[in-house]
Amino acid sequence: MDFLISTAQAQAAQGAPAGAAGGMSSIFMMVAMFAIFYFMLIRPQMKRAKEQRAMIAALNKGDEVATTTGMLGTITEISESYVSVEIAPNVVVKLQKQAITAVLPKGTLKSA
Structure with missing residues (x-):
């Protein structure tokens, strides 16, 4: 390994110093x-x-939304950091607001 170090030192000594243009x-x-x-x-x-x-x-109550998990539903309740979403009749899940990825146009869930 000594022969590699001496070669590297010799090459560094022979090289021209970097000029202002190189910097x-x-x-x-x-x-x-x-x-x-x-x-x-x-x-x-x-x-x-x-x-x-x-x-x-x-976000408002009654908005139709899509979540990060792919569930579609209607917002039934909104608090400061949580949203209750009805994903089926009488099935309500509580999610963080950050889980809402898109607000869908009105009537999207009825046509799906």
């Missing part, structure tokens, strides 16, 4: 990668989260 290009690449990640990943996720919060805040 600037690496900084530019890091900034460009951050911009790509921001516009492709972070910003769309923040937009979806904002839309989800707005939808949850606008």
Whole structure:
């Protein structure tokens, strides 16, 4: 293993020091990668989260909703962090508000 270390030290000593142009290009690449990640990943996720919060805040009694588990039902009661959803006649489940994924158009459940 000693022969690998001495070779690496010899190569480092022979190499030319990185100039200002090399440092600037690496900084530019890091900034460009951050911009790509921001516009492709972070910003769309923040937009979806904002839309989800707005939808949850606008829930009303009688709304037809879909849940994360795929159940469809009508909201019968709303509290600060929980929602009671009637999924069948006389079958009511209590869910967290975050479990609501979509508000369906009126009459969707009658046609299904």
